[in-house]
Amino acid sequence: MGRIVGIDLGTTNSVIGVLEAGRPFVIANAEGSRTTPSVIGYNKDSELLVGQQARRQLVLNPKNTFSNLKRFVGRTWQELDENSLNVAYTVRANDQECVRVICPVTEREYAPEELIGSIIRKLIDDAEKYLGESIDSAVITVPAYFNDSQRQATRDSALLAGIRVERILNEPTAAALAYGFDKSSSSRVLVFDLGGGTFDISLLQISNGVFDVKATSGDTQLGGNDFDQKIVDWLANEFYNEHKIDLRRDRQSLQRLSEAAEKAKQELSGLQTTPISLPFIATGSNGPLHIEAKLDRKKFEYLCTDLIDRLSIPVENVLRDSGWSAEDINDVVLVGGSTRMPMVQQFIRTIVPITPSQSVNPDEVVAVGAAVQAGIISGELRDLLLNDVTPLSLGLETVGGLMKVLIPRNTPIPVRQADVFSTSEANQSSVEINVWQGERQLANDNKSLGKFKLSGIPPAPRGVPQVQVAFDIDANGLLQVSATDRTTGRKQSVSINGGSNLNENEVAKLIKDARDKADIDRKKRASIDQRNNALTLVAQAERKLRDVSLEFGPYGAERQQRAVEVALRDVQEFLDNDDLVELDMAVSSLQEALFGLNRRISAEKRTDNNPIQGIKNTFGSLKDELFSDDYWDDDPWDYSQNDNGRYNRRELDRRELDRRELDRRELDRWDNDFYN
Ligand code: AMP
Numbered sequence: 001m002g003r004i005v006g007i008d009l010g011t012t013n014s015v016i017g018v019l020e021a022g023r024p025f026v027i028a029n030a031e032g033s034r035t036t037p038s039v040i041g042y043n044k045d046s047e048l049l050v051g052q053q054a055r056r057q058l059v060l061n062p063k064n065t066f067s068n069l070k071r072f073v074g075r076t077w078q079e080l081d082e083n084s085l086n087v088a089y090t091v092r093a094n095d096q097e098c099v100r101v102i103c104p105v106t107e108r109e110y111a112p113e114e115l116i117g118s119i120i121r122k123l124i125d126d127a128e129k130y131l132g133e134s135i136d137s138a139v140i141t142v143p144a145y146f147n148d149s150q151r152q153a154t155r156d157s158a159l160l161a162g163i164r165v166e167r168i169l170n171e172p173t174a175a176a177l178a179y180g181f182d183k184s185s186s187s188r189v190l191v192f193d194l195g196g197g198t199f200d201i202s203l204l205q206i207s208n209g210v211f212d213v214k215a216t217s218g219d220t221q222l223g224g225n226d227f228d229q230k231i232v233d234w235l236a237n238e239f240y241n242e243h244k245i246d247l248r249r250d251r252q253s254l255q256r257l258s259e260a261a262e263k264a265k266q267e268l269s270g271l272q273t274t275p276i277s278l279p280f281i282a283t284g285s286n287g288p289l290h291i292e293a294k295l296d297r298k299k300f301e302y303l304c305t306d307l308i309d310r311l312s313i314p315v316e317n318v319l320r321d322s323g324w325s326a327e328d329i330n331d332v333v334l335v336g337g338s339t340r341m342p343m344v345q346q347f348i349r350t351i352v353p354i355t356p357s358q359s360v361n362p363d364e365v366v367a368v369g370a371a372v373q374a375g376i377i378s379g380e381l382r383d384l385l386l387n388d389v390t391p392l393s394l395g396l397e398t399v400g401g402l403m404k405v406l407i408p409r410n411t412p413i414p415v416r417q418a419d420v421f422s423t424s425e426a427n428q429s430s431v432e433i434n435v436w437q438g439e440r441q442l443a444n445d446n447k448s449l450g451k452f453k454l455s456g457i458p459p460a461p462r463g464v465p466q467v468q469v470a471f472d473i474d475a476n477g478l479l480q481v482s483a484t485d486r487t488t489g490r491k492q493s494v495s496i497n498g499g500s501n502l503n504e505n506e507v508a509k510l511i512k513d514a515r516d517k518a519d520i521d522r523k524k525r526a527s528i529d530q531r532n533n534a535l536t537l538v539a540q541a542e543r544k545l546r547d548v549s550l551e552f553g554p555y556g557a558e559r560q561q562r563a564v565e566v567a568l569r570d571v572q573e574f575l576d577n578d579d580l581v582e583l584d585m586a587v588s589s590l591q592e593a594l595f596g597l598n599r600r601i602s603a604e605k606r607t608d609n610n611p612i613q614g615i616k617n618t619f620g621s622l623k624d625e626l627f628s629d630d631y632w633d634d635d636p637w638d639y640s641q642n643d644n645g646r647y648n649r650r651e652l653d654r655r656e657l658d659r660r661e662l663d664r665r666e667l668d669r670w671d672n673d674f675y676n
Pocket of ligand 1: 010011012013194195196197223224225262265266267269335336337338339340341362363
């Protein structure tokens with residue numbers, strides 16, 4: 001089995017980890033950062049940008065830059081709340097009520113899963129480069145409170161990135177794994193996970209490598225973004241009251257407001273008050289308008305009281321479901337950047353009055369736990385056992401639209417549960433199995449996961465046929481449903497996979513497209529990389545030539561300087577002509593020439609510091625000749641200047657080389673006599 005990585009696919013940031021020599025660690029991305037912004041964008045040339053590059057164009061190109069996509073994953077249009085739609089890009093429902101993101105520059109609409117697939121691909125590409133081997137599978141974390149559709153959709157995103165999902169792991173469970181995988185003591189742990197877009201809370205019993213999740217709860221539409229939104233609304237309302245302009249209607253202003261709000265929020269985690277300055281945010285009848293405001297922590301906390309109240313509902317649920325009281329909890333693990341807010345920490349202290357564990361980094365702990373789980377799957381880590389639970393109840397719709405629960409929430413997974421149902425009318429030849437997930441009594445108030453028909457039931461009075469319906473939840477929390485007519489043995493089973501914003505055919509088509517395009521993309525990326533590397537080298541060479549001229553004069557290391565200049569001109573010429581085959585060779589020559597120049601400079605510096613140099617200088621013209629560039633190696637090329645001021649690139653003839661060889665021997669002799 002190849003290497004399996006662990007991926008924390010966050011609303012705001014994503015992180016990738018791997019197990020190396022039995023220890024989990026986080027892999028930095030190509031930009032050198034351990035977290036990658038979960039942002040995707042297209043620039044004006046329709047080039048795909050992922051992570052920091054995309055984040056950088058959020059304000060200037062808001063229509064083509066997509067953040068917070070995790071809130072749309074596996075959700076239908078009707079399920080979205082107003083806050084989720086408060087984004088600077090355009091989102092719409094297609095005719096099947098699936099969420100689509102509009103990208104004007106590529107003139108295409110995307111399913112959120114497709115865009116998230118690009119984030120996964122970037123994480124994998126960077127990790128492959130770092131590890132020097134290819135990766136084809138991963139453990140991917142999701143909020144514990146994600147329903148079946150959201151899990152299926154996450155798996156689809158990975159499929160679109162060409163990655164097999166070995167396990168879908170709940171984020172708080174991953175955090176607990178990271179916290180406890182090397183601890184032998186027994187403890188009861190509360191994991192409080194408040195990220196950018198989701199909130200999860202889990203209670204676990206950890207003892208001797210066995211991780212038992214007792215209960216989990218959460219809110220998949222509550223996170224740091226909602227706290228930002230409070231500041232955005234406050235600023236926008238004040239501005240509206242003063243100038244009668246709603247800044248939220250302008251994409252660029254909205255994006256600038258959101259960025260300033262997030263910054264202010266983060267600063268208020270350390271400071272009591274913070275200034276917010278947004279010059280030229282709009283134009284009024286008398287010219288440009290600015291925001292110059294001050295927000296203090298007390299006011300911010302006042303604005304967010306309802307959000308803190310919302311946190312308490314899942315907390316109460318989880319304590320009730322586990323049967324534990326606050327006193328039973330030995331440790332609290334904080335996960336997610338939003339747990340840095342003092343009001344959140346105070347809230348947690350009101351539930352469990354102990355100091356949270358400091359042993360884990362809230363930004364990386366989930367990816368580290370995913371890497372541990374990857375190690376368990378690959379067999380690298382033994383003696384660890386994870387028993388997770390299903391977050392939400394699963395059931396069927398019965399007569400009167402009621403929900404009949406087959407698997408209650410917080411049941412340990414994997415699990416299989418079956419029940420027998422019958423017909424509601426005489427001679428009914430088929431039954432419709434309608435699968436729901438959620439905690440409400442009426443099926444309609446819950447989330448429909450899909451429906452299917454079992455037909456061919458022999459005619460019989462109402463209530464006589466016996467249809468056995470079985471639910472299977474695997475270790476990923478994914479559901480399979482089957483129905484069997486006990487009289488005929490006829491069986492119908494389905495994997496519930498209608499949850500994603502993409503149907504099976506669309507996923508298959510996108511994967512095929514991606515495969516077809518992969519080769520073209522790879523070549524395109526390779527040529528872009530090649531050009532970029534060449535440009536970087538050109539800049540380095542130009543800088544070096546300038547520095548050397550300044551330090552040693554234009555003829556200080558003349559031959560090596562000329563060699564760099566000639567190679568530099570070649571590289572530039574091939575870059576201009578887009579001749580990538582020749583470019584490779586020219587780049588190698590330039591690297592060699594730079595190496596020669598560096599070697600020459602360091603030798604020059606060494607002799608400069610040498611007291612004997614003083615004596616050497618007295619040799620005047622003799623020194624000039626003996627230390628001339630021609631003696632450094634037997635390069636058969638002439639780099640002197642011709643009459644037009646251009647440099648020669650002429651191969652020296654045999655006689656000239658022989659003459660130089662004689663001179664070289666003379667120099668060696670002189671060297672020996674002089675230094676010994
Ligand atoms: P995560 O999903 O764990 O990357 O968390 C991202 C969320 O944490 C974003 O909403 C950030 O604004 C928020 N965050 C990060 N650092 C801080 C901080 N110092 N104070 C408040 N919120 C923060």
